[in-house]
Amino acid sequence: MAQIRVENLRKSFDQFTAVQGSNFTIDDGTFFAMLGPSGCGKTTTLRMIAGLELPTEGKILLDGEDVTFRRAAARDIAFVFQLFALYPHMNVADNIGFPLKCQGMGRREVRERVQETTRLLRIEHLLSSKTSTLSGGDRQRVALGRAMVRRPKAFLMDEPLGALDAEFRHLMCGELRDLHDRIGATTVYVTHDQLEAMSMADRIAVMNKGRVEQIGSPQEVYDRPASMFVADFIGSPPMNFLRFEGGLRSGDRAIAFYDTSIAIREIREDRATAPLALGIRPEHIRFADAAPVRGEVFGAEYLGTTQIVTVDTAHGRVAARLPSNASVRIGETVGLEFHSERLALFDASSGLAIRTANEGSACHG
Amino acid sequence: MADVILRNITKRFGTVEAVRELSLAINDGEFLVLLGPSGAGKTTTLRLITGLETPDAGSVMIDGRDVTHDPPGSRDIAFVFQQYSLYPHLTVYDNLAFPLRSPARRVPGPVIRKRVEQTAELLHIASKLNNRATRLSGGEMQRVAIGRALVRDPSIYLMDEPLSSLDAKLRSELRIELKRIQLELGATILYVTHDQVEAMTMASRIGVIKDGQLLQLGTPREIYESPSSSYVASRLGTPQINFLPARLLSDVAVPPETETVGIRTEHLKVGARNGGRMVGRVHRVEHLGEQNHVHLDYKGEMLVTLADPHQQPLEAGQEVELHLVHPLYFDRAGQRIPAVIH
């Protein structure tokens, strides 16, 4: 089991820079998710850690050992591919046994290890099936088995659930996390699905345009997004932004929002007048007739336990999550009240969060 | 706009019965969603209404007229396909005009122009009219696809998972948009999807379909709150409803005949141990931001409930007390038993 360190990692393809100067450390036994939209450099970073791609600059340390320019075969890591990468001409047992055969392990030992692995994954009954006859989930299990069988230092997974359908994906999430809890190997998991990352990871690195924007635990990242990008990317529906212009002084406990004032956690930063954005999660909005921010109900989406109500305000459309028994009429005018302890404030031009009380450890990438 | 009525429709492909004895009435101005997993017969139902398939039994009535054996072109229906509904060799304008230029319709040129422009306006794609259909973003393409249906004024719009190929963000945007347009035009829409969120958020009524049979028809709230069967209950709601065998609840009063108890997250309250008999162990806590999913182990069965991430942090391994609040009861066959207790 291993610790992975990435120092100043950069990767350029001709004109295009895929990864710019990433730094992070993944502790031994951590389930680490790299989250971001497609093209943000998360996969490239993972592939560099695996040795499938060579960095333009920087260093990769595996258990303190510099492996930056070592071949993938010499790194003792396992990689799980998005499209499973099963060898289509081999059956399940051969697929799982392949890495062991490559090491020159004896036939009997290979068989035992393969059986052990398939038992762990509950796919013993598939040993002699052709991979093409398997369901998506079983393929994924075989791919995992092939990764596990060698007992590598770390697992690297590139959107391993991306090719499965939505319902099944959620099921596999639980399975994967359970597996990790059992084996305890360092796992680096790349995904563009915030739900996957949130539900499985110990730590999440949110990436955008080749840069790590924030690293933290799922709840940290949700509660205290370091940037508007992170705030928008995580959460469904995403955080609402109300844009306004104003100045800030450290110690303020309210902001001047157009002609009213909105209470907020204590501000820890001074700012000259600049475009700002107030970030409100939908679940932190309540309807209150007296509230100063008002808008017209545009639509309501019933979700069972809750409903999402969209309200057109003078400053933009806002989605609020309300209990489903709250009665809402389309077209009525309502006032919006915000949970002041949960509001976020951003510099609208740079997109970065403005420090407020209990900022805690959220760091910038 | 008009009513569409399906009477006892059956359709077989080889030995497979795709649709079995299905009857359905779609009222004028209604947004009816057929919800079901892939292979449930939703798409076949749509295609039977369109006339792209002919039923083996039963009849299709549109506006009181029996159209069971009419060709698609003469049924006055607009259809939005899941994918590929734009002709890549035509511009956006020509794509939108295509239905109007059909020889069966003979709409005069100026009228076509007007209608296309109106539709484009409605869908916010007026500036793209001269683009090639292939040069659009996914969301724009899907708008044009819907627009191709909207240029006409048919009895009914049939939509076959029109949003499923889009990513989550775009999907939620277009969902609202589509609902708005439907209300504005007062259109009758039959919409097919496997996505419960789409069904719940847009439908005036949902029909839950499985193995070619219509299981329940009702408003989203009706279906969510009073599902007719355990299957229907499991189709709606995230996280999915928990099912517990009734025998595990020996000390809780359940209606007779109850085989399974269906527990939605809101039916399950978790509290610190306080002498209650239902005690579960926290298996894992998922942090999803606005809520935590708490996975509980209760007598070997896994239950999921919600917890506010900012209160009483639960830890794996902790033992908690469970309280049921108005759960759903199902009999041996999976049919719901109306609750009369409490």
Added chain:
Amino acid sequence: MSGSAVAKSGVSRWFSRGPWEAGAMTLIGGGIIMLVQPWSIDLYGYSFVTILAGTIGYVIVSHFPE
């Protein structure tokens, strides 16, 4: 439906395509080898019949259920 399905599975055990097709193909291949082998003129003499049998067999057998 179940009745016919049972009956069918009984028949289809005998008439499933795979092995029959393989047999017909072997016959064709064997016939071609007989046709061109340089060792025995007697084998050559029976080659055409073999290929013909294999080909006709294949055409029939390929209509058996999968």
Added chain:
Amino acid sequence: MTAALAKSTAHSIVEASPRSKAVAGSLVILYAVITILPLLWIVATAFKSQSDAIAYPPKVIFEPTLEGYVNLFTVRTRQTPDFIAKLPPPETWYDKLVRQRDMVIAGPSKVVPRFVNSLIIGFGSTFLAVFLGTLAAYAFSRFRIPLADDLLFFILSTRMMPPVAVAIPIYLMYRQLNLTDTRLGMILLYTAVNVSLAVWLLKGFIDEIPREYEEAALVDGYTRLQALRKVVLPQAVTGIAATAIFCLIFSWNEYAFAVLLTSGEAQTMPPFIPFIIGEGGQDWPAVAAATTLFVVPIVLFTVLLRKHLLRGITFGAVRK
């Protein structure tokens, strides 16, 4: 998703090292050069004089002349120098060239009519094959046809038949129908051979056009045929073009049927070219000139067709 993946693997570890690329490159180039040498020799021979063409030992360096091309397009007779001296002065450069060899142009050769035959039979059969093929392929792609697999196999197997064997009954039948040595006969025959390729290829292309397109048109009130014409064909144009070119290549290059079933009226270039005779022997420069002229269109097509080549030669099984 896959596109993004492919892009990101551009610098992947899987890519060959520069050195192995260089080795591979030089070996392939070596093979390519060896491969085109015979073709270059043909092109060169077309510019040789007759004696240079059969020089012993062969000549690599020679004085280029257009004699081969002149011989290809003309029929000449040998005359005594006195006779030639008495003729009015030559009017054109090729008259002059011929007279330098003590010969007089007697008229045009048959190469132009033969070439025209190749064009008419080639394009005619191609057009018919593609036309019939499109209809059939559309039906196979869109309708549930009983025994479709058998029909498709039957259609393909007709192309696999040895041409000499097919020619025997065709010969007898055409003799009865007075179709031997007619362009119509050849067009029908080549169409029959080509239609199998056309059906298989076009079925692949049409399969790739989602049927939703036509269904949308049907719902909009178009008929099947209108939908085929307005929706399917425009999208299959590249496929149709590729199919047409492959059919053309077949009928362009075909020899066995042509040599057995044509002699004059309908003879195409392949059986004609080896018959280009000079004084006594095969007129190699003229043969080379004809070969060059005949081969140039195919070479151009090969270059244009690279994208569809694979699909064409595997009956659509392999796409790229």
Added chain:
Amino acid sequence: MRTFNWLRSSAATAVLGAALLGIFGGGEAAAQSKQLTLCWAAWDPANALVELGKDFTKQSGIEMKYEFVPWTSYADRFLNELNSHGKLCDLIIGDSQWIGGAAENKWYVKLNDFFDKEKISMDDFVPATVVGYSQWPKNSPNYWALPAMADAVGWTYRKDWFSRPEIQSAFKAKYGRDLVPPKTYDELKQIAEFFQGREIDGKKVYGAYIFTERGSEGITMGVTNVLYNYGFSYDNPKKSYQMQSFVNSADAVRGLEFYKQLYKCCTAPGMTNAYMQEGLDAFKSGQVAMQMNWFAFFPGLYKDPNVGGDKIGFFVNPAGPNGHFTQLGGQGISVVATSDRKDDALAYIKWFAQPAVQQKWWQLGGYSALKAVVDAPDFPKSAAFAPQFLESMGIVKDFWAEPSYAQLLLDMQKRVHDYVVADKGTAQQALDLLVKDWTKVFKEQGKQVASQ
């Protein structure tokens, strides 16, 4: 995806359609004016015939079109044409051996009535050519063609090399006799051996060039030249179709063995599938000292700027131990029975039979079979090869002219080529097999074949 617009592709459709329509138009437009198509092999005499035919056009106003094909496919092509009842040829100059089949199948128009009407007498032609080119059955007064091109196998040699003093003396030193054109095949082989591999003017040259072609009739036409002279005959002169011990007689075997020796010792490598044109190429490019070929080519060779004129000499096919014959070539001209223009075709034959035309025919490079031409006193002096031609025409012998000639020929091609070139079996075996093959052919035809 690159897409064409529909308009453009429909335009292309229109063009193609128009081209399609053109197919039916083209042929008929050309048939308006009066014209005849004459079919023959593509060789020097054919070019002479084109020249000659201009006079006919001038006189009659009938356009002449020609269809000439190379010798290697001549028989295939035209027998195919005749068999398929094609209308390509109105007149055909068909090979001498075809006459049986052509007569039996009624491919040719029988000319007896026409000859009677136009007062054309077969007695005016060289007898060997009348039998060879016109009659079926042989030696019966049934005429199917007018002798058009008399021909036989002869030899050319490099007179310039033969006359070089250093070569002459070297030859005399080796063989004790003068280097002159051979009279017998043994002499020929000696001379060929002498030249084989010799360096002349800085080039390695070879002794003799003989026919070895496999595909059509080449090697048979070459081998028979030797076989006849060694005592081979096709069947028992007293009993038709009795081939056993005639075709495969000991003498015939020796003749075939000799041909193979000649091939092995004295021909250029690669002359394994060589017929007329390869011989001409080899001779013209200065590779060989002696060349076996048809007289038809000799006028052309004589005119060749490199090896013609003084440098070329001619001799008659050498004699063998048991006789002196040479293989008959040449053809008669016939009217094709399926032609739509038989009258015009007959008019051509009438014109062609005129002595003046025949005379000009000889001058242009054709070989007339008219006695009036070849028996004229100054004929031997009219060309360098004329005496040899006259002599050859007196000793000609032809291959089978049976209707089944093609099968007979192909069988012999195979057996002889297998033995001579492909080194398969012995000469005895080859000829035995040939007898077997031929017997089968005749039997299939319903002929009585006696074995002894």
Added chain:
Amino acid sequence: MAWLFVAPTIALLLAINIFPLVWMIRLSFTSLNLSMSYLPLRFVGLDNFTDILTDEDVWFRLQTTAQFVIWSVALQVVIGYGLALLINRQFRGHSFWTTIILLPMMLSPAVVGNFWTLLLQPQIGPFNYVISLFTGVPPSSFSMTGQVSLAPWTIVLVDTWMWAPYVMLICLAGLRSIPDYIYEAAEVDRASAWRQFWSITLPMTVPFLMLAVLFRAIENFKMFDMVNLLTSGGPGSTTELVSITLKRAAFEKWRTGYSSALAIILFVTVFGAANIYVKALNKVKQR
């Protein structure tokens, strides 16, 4: 509706392929000789078939054909696969050189076969001189088309020149159908380059190779044009492939009944092989 679309094609094929075929089957039981069609038509039962199937000469011709097929296909597979592996390394300019290599395949075999007779002529063709340049063997000491020992190799050589590109192209498609991530997976699984070739590259390209081999085998089994013009079966009958035999029997000897029987034997053989080919085709298609 469907039948309306398929009918013209089927009708054409019935008229041009099936009707004549049925006619030919009838003829194969007769003694018809077209060059002696004045003879009465006799039904001879299976005589023609027994004739062929007991005739050593035909048997030898089939063996010659098989040897030609085996050697030419083998050579093409080796060269084609090798070239495909090299080209798959994607060196600079590979697409240009690939196109050059593909040229011979598109040419008319007849026209090219005819020209090869000049190229291979020992005295005046360049081939022997090029060989002589590299080996020192005197150019006119051997004849590619004329020597019994060389002629079979000559037709193999020219056929390979024409068709190795075909095998190459299909192998290349096979190689490109293997996604990069499979190799990446193998790399992570620590497979050596050698093992990657034997465990992944080769097995995954086998279906494509099968397709190429079957197609070339069928094509070469019925090969006529190129060989007919190059050697016309000689020397002797060394390179006489069975379709040349058939052509001679049918169109030179005009033994129509006999040749119909031979044609049917070839038909059935090719038809049988075509079944296997189509199976391979569908297999590749499913990928």
